[in-house]
Amino acid sequence: MTELVARHAIGAPVTGQALVANDGFSARYDLDRVAGTFSRPAHKLAGQSYVGKILVLDTAKGGVASAWMLHEMASRGVAPLALVFNSVNPILAQGAAFGELTMLAGFDGDITALVPQGARVSLDPARRLLILI
Amino acid sequence: MNLSGEERDILAGALGPVPKLALEHQIKVGDFFGAEDFVPVTQAHIMADTESLGEAGVRWLEGLAAGKVGRRRVRIPTITDPRGTDFAKAAFLGHTAAMLTLEERTIAAFVKLGVMMTDTCINYQTVQPATLNEHVAFGDTGVVIYSNSVCGARSNFEGGPSALAAGLTGRTPRYGFHLERQRRATLALRVDFAPRSLNEWGALGGVIGRIAGNYWSVPLIEGIEASPGSDALKHFGAAMASFGSIAMFHMPGVTPEARRRADVAPDRLPEQRVGRAEIDALEKSYRKDDRVDVVVFSAPQLSLLELAELAELCAGRRFSIPLLAVTSPQVKPDADRMGYTRTLEAAGGTVLSGMCFYQSYAREIAEAKGWKRLATNSAKLVNILGGYGYVPMLASMEQCVAAAQTGRLA
Numbered sequence: 233m234t235e236l237v238a239r240h241a242i243g244a245p246v247t248g249q250a251l252v253a254n255d256g257f258s259a260r261y262d263l264d265r266v267a268g269t270f271s272r273p274a275h276k277l278a279g280q281s282y283v284g285k286i287l288v289l290d291t292a293k294g295g296v297a298s299a300w301m302l303h304e305m306a307s308r309g310v311a312p313l314a315l316v317f318n319s320v321n322p323i324l325a326q327g328a329a330f331g332e333l334t335m336l337a338g339f340d341g342d343i344t345a346l347v348p349q350g351a352r353v354s355l356d357p358a359r360r361l362l363i364l365i
Numbered sequence: 366m367n368l369s370g371e372e373r374d375i376l377a378g379a380l381g382p383v384p385k386l387a388l389e390h391q392i393k394v395g396d397f398f399g400a401e402d403f404v405p406v407t408q409a410h411i412m413a414d415t416e417s418l419g420e421a422g423v424r425w426l427e428g429l430a431a432g433k434v435g436r437r438r439v440r441i442p443t444i445t446d447p448r449g450t451d452f453a454k455a456a457f458l459g460h461t462a463a464m465l466t467l468e469e470r471t472i473a474a475f476v477k478l479g480v481m482m483t484d485t486c487i488n489y490q491t492v493q494p495a496t497l498n499e500h501v502a503f504g505d506t507g508v509v510i511y512s513n514s515v516c517g518a519r520s521n522f523e524g525g526p527s528a529l530a531a532g533l534t535g536r537t538p539r540y541g542f543h544l545e546r547q548r549r550a551t552l553a554l555r556v557d558f559a560p561r562s563l564n565e566w567g568a569l570g571g572v573i574g575r576i577a578g579n580y581w582s583v584p585l586i587e588g589i590e591a592s593p594g595s596d597a598l599k600h601f602g603a604a605m606a607s608f609g610s611i612a613m614f615h616m617p618g619v620t621p622e623a624r625r626r627a628d629v630a631p632d633r634l635p636e637q638r639v640g641r642a643e644i645d646a647l648e649k650s651y652r653k654d655d656r657v658d659v660v661v662f663s664a665p666q667l668s669l670l671e672l673a674e675l676a677e678l679c680a681g682r683r684f685s686i687p688l689l690a691v692t693s694p695q696v697k698p699d700a701d702r703m704g705y706t707r708t709l710e711a712a713g714g715t716v717l718s719g720m721c722f723y724q725s726y727a728r729e730i731a732e733a734k735g736w737k738r739l740a741t742n743s744a745k746l747v748n749i750l751g752g753y754g755y756v757p758m759l760a761s762m763e764q765c766v767a768a769a770q771t772g773r774l775a
Contacts, residue, residue, distance in 0.1 A: 242397050256610075260417070260723075261752045272752035291579045293610050295749075296504045297724075299524020300417040307421030321580035321610050322394065322541060326524040329393040 234364040236339055236346060240320065241357035243334030247365070248313040250353045251285040253277045254344040256293035257315070257324070259301035268310040286314045286355065288347045292321040299323050302331035314355050316362060318343050336362055366395045366538065367402045375534065381435010387530035394527060395538030404500050404519075404539040409439070409532035410488060411480065412446040412504035413525040414724040415467040422525075423470050429529075430477035436533075438479030443532030444492060445475065446505045447666065447693075447721035448484045454717055459733025464726060480532065484719035485693035486665045489516060490595060492695065497621055500543055502531030506612070507603035507665050507745065509542075513613040515598050517621040519543050522580070522612055541580075542612055548622065550585035550615050550630040552577060557588055558641040562761045563600045563671070566593060567744030568644045570601040574609025576637060584614045585623070585630050592619050596668055603665050604744035648759045651747050652774070657758070659736040660684075660769040663691035663722035664746040669699050671762075672716075676705035678766045684713035687734075688769040694719045714769070722746065727753040740765045740774050 253276040256262070264271035268283040292298070302324075305311035311333065315324060320337035328335040334355050339346070339362075347353060347364065354363040368376065375388045391403070415423065429437060449468050450460045472482060483492050486505045495501045495518030503509045503520040504527075512518040521541040523531060531537045541547050554573050560566045577584045584605070593601065598619075605611045615623035615630075623629045662675060667690055675690055690709055692700060697718035700706045706716045722730075723746060731737060731754055738756045741747060742765055747757035760774055768774045 240397050240399075242393065261607075261749050263752065264728075271754070274751065291610065293608075295506050295607065296412045296522055296524045297414070297417040299526055300413065300419075300422045303425070303526075304417065304419035304421050307419065319579040319581065321612075322398070322521045322527070323524045325397045326390075326394050326527040329390055329397070330524070330526040 236343070236362040238336035238360045238362060239338030241336045241360040242325065242328050243314065243332065243357050245354070245356050246286070246314050246334045247352070247354040248284065248286045250288050250347050250349070250351045251277065251280065251282060252288040252344055252347050252349045254290050256291050257287065257289045258293045258295060259298040260295055261293060265301060265305055265310065282312045283310050284313050286316060286353050287312045288316045288344055290344055291317055291319040292324040296323050299327040299330055302327035302333055306331045306333065316343055316355070336360065366392055366400055372403060381432065381437065383429050383432045383435065383437045384533050387533040390526060390530050391534065391538055395540065398538065398540040400538035400540040402539055403536040404543050405536050406500045406502045406531050407441060408495065408501045409441060409443040409528045410446060410503040410505065410508055411443065411525050411528040411532070413471065414447065414449040415464065415471055416449050416724065416726050417525070418471060420467070423467055423474070426471060426474040430474040439532035440535045441532055442481065443479070444481045444483040444488060446486050447724050448719050449725050451717040451720045454715060457715065458725065458730055460726060483694070485695060486721055487599065487668060487693055490668050491693050502528050502537045504528040506606035507599065509612050510602040510606040510614070511599060513542055514602060514615065514620050548613060548629070549583065550634060551583045553585045553587060553630065553634040553636040555588045555636065555638050556586060557638055559590065560597070563596060564742040564744065564759055564761050565644055566597040567600040567604040568647045568759065569639065570604030571608040571647055571744045571748060572639055572643045574605040574607065574611050577609045577611050580610045580612055582609070582611060584611065585626065585634065586614055586616045587626070589616055589619060596671055599665055600744065604748070607745040607748045651757060651759050653756050653758065654738050655773050656738055657686060657740045657768045657772055657774050658738045659686060660688040660765045661722050661739055661741045661746065662689065662743070662765070664743045664749070666721060667692045667696065669696050672696065672700045672705045673703065675762060675766070676708040678763060679709050679712040679714060682712045682766070682770050684769040685772050686769055688714035689717055689722065690714060691717045691720060691722055723749045723753070731755060740768045
């Protein structure tokens with residue numbers, strides 16, 4: 233079991249499967265929020281379902297819509313389980329706060345390289361920990 | 366966070382449940398970023414198109430607006446980003462009755478909350494630009510980067526719920542670009558060519574946004590010989606924010622906090638050159654076809670000067686495919702009065718007001734109208750629309766107008 237410490241954390245503890253890519257994240261730019269998949273053709277996760285996954289990505293990109301969209305996706309049960317970033321922008325933090333989503337950001341090292349694809353992961357925001365099970 | 370007496374009172378419910386909820390949300394965000402306290406803000410700008418809100422977001426707004434106890438109205442001037450439709454052209458766009466009902470409910474809720482429905486993403490050109498050192502809470506990344514960089518104002522990206530919270534409490538957590546230390550340049554880009562057109566300024570912004578890479582980067586841009594003007598800086602900043610999530614740049618001699626490099630940059634910065642080759646490569650990467658289904662000028666909304674230029678290019682032409690020009694409710698009456706709308710529509714174009722193409726159910730428009738290959742002079746728009754199923758292509762205003770006539774992009 234490996235524990236990785238984040239500098240920023242919000243939300244409730246969760247455990248789930250990681251979906252990992254060294255790419256950005258924007259709910260508007262990257263997602264088909266009806267199908268629950270990554271839809272931007274150039275995205276490294278294009279075509280893959282994000283629903284119920286712990287997304288481990290490099291950084292938040294794009295616009296302010298993600299703050300509403302995380303809340304909207306959660307209301308329909310097509311949201312990711314949690315978000316983990318190397319670097320986060322205010323929109324994702326605001327969206328996580330508003331949508332009551334778990335999010336960790338800022339690690340020593342590239343989190344997209346430290347978490348294996350498909351790994352089972354626990355997030356403990358109170359202790360700012362990502363735990364590889 | 367350190368709270369003032371007034372903030373403790375709000376948190377205790379002294380002003381009612383709506384300001385309390387707003388402040389609780391702001392404290393969560395402030396705690397996440399380690400904000401020490403709040404900073405008063407003079408204006409808020411809310412991005413809240415209904416495609417983003419969905420039924421859940423609209424119900425949440427209606428819940429706030431229905432509050433009977435305490436204060437529910439905003440306490441500082443609070444304005445809105447583009448809406449999800451232009452009601453006058455909704456049928457043409459294929460917007461459904463359900464979409465329009467959601468819009469109407471949202472507008473009704475915002476009006477009850479005291480929000481001014483300005484419906485614009487170019488408020489710095491049309492409503493009231495923020496001024497040097499003015500702390501504001503702006504949504505729309507293009508508005509934030511322009512206000513921070515060109516106006517010298519101080520704002521983070523404020524998503525809709527947070528911007529509304531700032532309107533309701535009159536303050537925002539003091540972190541990020543409200544702090545002097547966050548506004549220093551973190552990398553330098555030397556531009557060794559002079560962009561000539563808005564699409565080139567947008568492409569340059571996109572290239573720099575990709576290089577800078579994340580919200581906390583502040584590029585210092587050197588090599589720009591003359592002030593580019595408001596519309597060029599608008600496209601430049603909007604694209605940089607879109608491609609890179611960048612909220613601020615400095616351009617010595619042009620932007621107010623960087624009269625000279627030393628004002629904003631340490632002695633040593635990582636440096637990189639950007640030339641025409643990088644701009645051409647970005648444009649070429651989107652050029653997947655030469656056939657075009659629709660031409661769109663939007664993102665950001667067009668200024669009166671852009672509409673004047675566009676009208677001149679459209680005069681006397683007859684389009685074979687739709688051409689849409691999207692502007693703000695403040696600019697549209699002037700465009701009507703000056704005859705620009707009439708000129709565009711005589712050529713077969715459509716002038717839309719108070720919306721922005723990508724914030725107006727772009728995926729559903731594509732399905733309703735059968736549009737896929739889209740030409741635009743907005744680098745921001747090409748960056749966004751790929752995820753909505755379009756094949757967006759970037760070209761100059763002149764090339765886009767010609768494409769509207771021939772159906773092909775030269």
